[in-house]
Amino acid sequence: MSTPHTPRHAHAPHAVVAGAGIAGLALAHRLAHHGWRVTVAERAPGPRPQGYMIDFFGPGYDAARIMGVLPRIRELGHDFDEAVLVDEQGRRRASLGFRRFARAMGGSLVSIMRPDLELALRESLPEGVELVYGAALTGVEEHPDGVQAHLSDGRVLDADLLAGADGIHSTVRGLVFGPQEEYLLHLGFHTGAFVFEDAELHTRLRGRFLLTDSLGAQMGFYGLAGNRVAVFAVHRTEDTTLPDDPRWALREACSGLGWLVPRALERCPEPEHVYYDNVAQSRMDTWSKGRVVLLGDACQAVSLLAGQGASMGVGGAFVLAEELARAGTVREGLERYEARWRPVVAERQRAARTGTSWFLPSSAMRLRLRRLVLGLAALPGVDRWVASAMSGKPSRVVEDLAATPLVEPVGDVGASAKEGRSGFEAPRP
Numbered sequence: 001m002s003t004p005h006t007p008r009h010a011h012a013p014h015a016v017v018a019g020a021g022i023a024g025l026a027l028a029h030r031l032a033h034h035g036w037r038v039t040v041a042e043r044a045p046g047p048r049p050q051g052y053m054i055d056f057f058g059p060g061y062d063a064a065r066i067m068g069v070l071p072r073i074r075e076l077g078h079d080f081d082e083a084v085l086v087d088e089q090g091r092r093r094a095s096l097g098f099r100r101f102a103r104a105m106g107g108s109l110v111s112i113m114r115p116d117l118e119l120a121l122r123e124s125l126p127e128g129v130e131l132v133y134g135a136a137l138t139g140v141e142e143h144p145d146g147v148q149a150h151l152s153d154g155r156v157l158d159a160d161l162l163a164g165a166d167g168i169h170s171t172v173r174g175l176v177f178g179p180q181e182e183y184l185l186h187l188g189f190h191t192g193a194f195v196f197e198d199a200e201l202h203t204r205l206r207g208r209f210l211l212t213d214s215l216g217a218q219m220g221f222y223g224l225a226g227n228r229v230a231v232f233a234v235h236r237t238e239d240t241t242l243p244d245d246p247r248w249a250l251r252e253a254c255s256g257l258g259w260l261v262p263r264a265l266e267r268c269p270e271p272e273h274v275y276y277d278n279v280a281q282s283r284m285d286t287w288s289k290g291r292v293v294l295l296g297d298a299c300q301a302v303s304l305l306a307g308q309g310a311s312m313g314v315g316g317a318f319v320l321a322e323e324l325a326r327a328g329t330v331r332e333g334l335e336r337y338e339a340r341w342r343p344v345v346a347e348r349q350r351a352a353r354t355g356t357s358w359f360l361p362s363s364a365m366r367l368r369l370r371r372l373v374l375g376l377a378a379l380p381g382v383d384r385w386v387a388s389a390m391s392g393k394p395s396r397v398v399e400d401l402a403a404t405p406l407v408e409p410v411g412d413v414g415a416s417a418k419e420g421r422s423g424f425e426a427p428r429p
């Protein structure tokens with residue numbers, strides 16, 4: 001599927017974005033806003049229907065509001081009042097108020113399925129964006145005046161910038177920076193997610209987010225429209241090899257959790273409809289080389305333990321586009337993007353690593369401690385401490401950057417390129 005639009009500026013600088021996930025779509029959106037011509041090349045044959053629930057808050061939430069996408073995100077999103085931890089009989093053990101959690105972080109929060117977040121971003125793509133499905137990025141060639149992107153549909157695109165927004169197993173990173181073993185830090189968990197229909201189970205969720213209060217493995221349940229139930233599971237393992245059939249691995253790890261878990265496992269769909277992967281963070285010394293830059297999970301994955309990868313993907317894309325719009329050259333924009341955004345990522349990654357034992361306790365004592373702390377989290381003051389321990393410190397980077405005036409008026413990027421000014425020249429190797 002291809003969605004061509006007439007470019008706003010025939011001579012506007014051109015960006016190729018590999019990956020039409022959350023980060024890639026957000027970058028395309030914001031670059032087009034600043035007058036770039038953008039081609040988004042996505043490997044999948046169409047929008048990916050598989051998904052899981054995303055709690056969307058923090059810098060990405062701020063960026064979505066500035067980009068004007070937030071109303072649609074809220075429309076497609078779900079409001080859960082609280083997350084409830086239940087034992088193997090389904091009895092309530094502890095809970096965390098979502099609204100209080102959002103307030104304690106000084107921001108707002110919406111829960112949305114990943115495909116719906118992508119839909120909201122895709123629907124709002126401005127003029128100047130071409131979105132091509134079934135076109136994987138397969139090769140990159142840099143030359144003094146630009147970069148060439150080779151796609152699996154046979155096209156070779158000339159661009160001023162190539163952005164790798166192609167996820168934690170990024171092809172762009174592999175081609176330009178080196179094998180993923182050098183950049184992925186496995187956190188000692190596997191995760192799986194799937195969606196199924198079950199009217200009875202749906203009724204028992206009663207619009208809440210329910211999570212097993214368990215050791216070593218846990219499963220979370222969200223009720224969606226139309227009696228659908230979204231499930232995610234996470235379990236500890238030092239093995240980084242992924243199973244041939246994720247259903248087998250999920251049964252092995254989770255069937256002992258009791259309550260509604262065996263029923264959910266019975267309804268687990270065919271492997272192609274199940275998300276399953278290692279839980280990992282991307283760690284890199286640099287996010288760009290020449291005219292190639294990475295964003296989203298490709299360079300900054302915080303892992304689901306941080307519960308903020310999508311938000312960070314949108315926030316990082318926003319910062320990248322804004323810095324490019326404020327810089328005289330691509331190189332300068334890429335350096336400023338990294339200087340401004342890296343500290344935010346480092347803080348979230350640190351919070352996720354130190355929070356692993358909160359997310360999935362490793363001993364009965366820690367499990368009891370988590371219940372106790374969640375009980376205290378209802379108290380003013382303690383709520384802020386719990387929120388900060390779980391998610392890292394709130395950041396104003398996106399809002400502060402948006403308040404910084406542009407060097408050139410919005411949309412004039414193309415004009416500067418047309419007039420032959422030296423902007424958007426990467427240094428010669």
Ligand SMILES: Cc1cc2nc3c(=O)[nH]c(=O)nc-3n(C[C@H](O)[C@H](O)[C@H](O)COP(=O)(O)OP(=O)(O)OC[C@H]3O[C@@H](n4cnc5c(N)ncnc54)[C@H](O)[C@@H]3O)c2cc1C
Pocket residue numbers: 018019020021022023024041042043044048052053054055056057114135136137138165166167168170171172191192193232275295296297298301302303304307308309310311312313
């Ligand atoms: C179970 C689970 C729960 C989560 N919960 C939350 C949460 O509550 N809150 C939150 O903020 N985040 C959450 N996350 C994290 C979040 O989903 C990710 O951080 C986010 O989706 C990353 O977006 P991305 O665009 O960088 O990468 P991806 O979503 O991985 O998108 C990459 C895209 O690139 C495409 N692609 C891959 N290779 C190529 C290629 N060679 N050429 C072209 N295209 C290619 C892929 O098909 C895909 O469309 C969760 C993750 C998981 C697994």
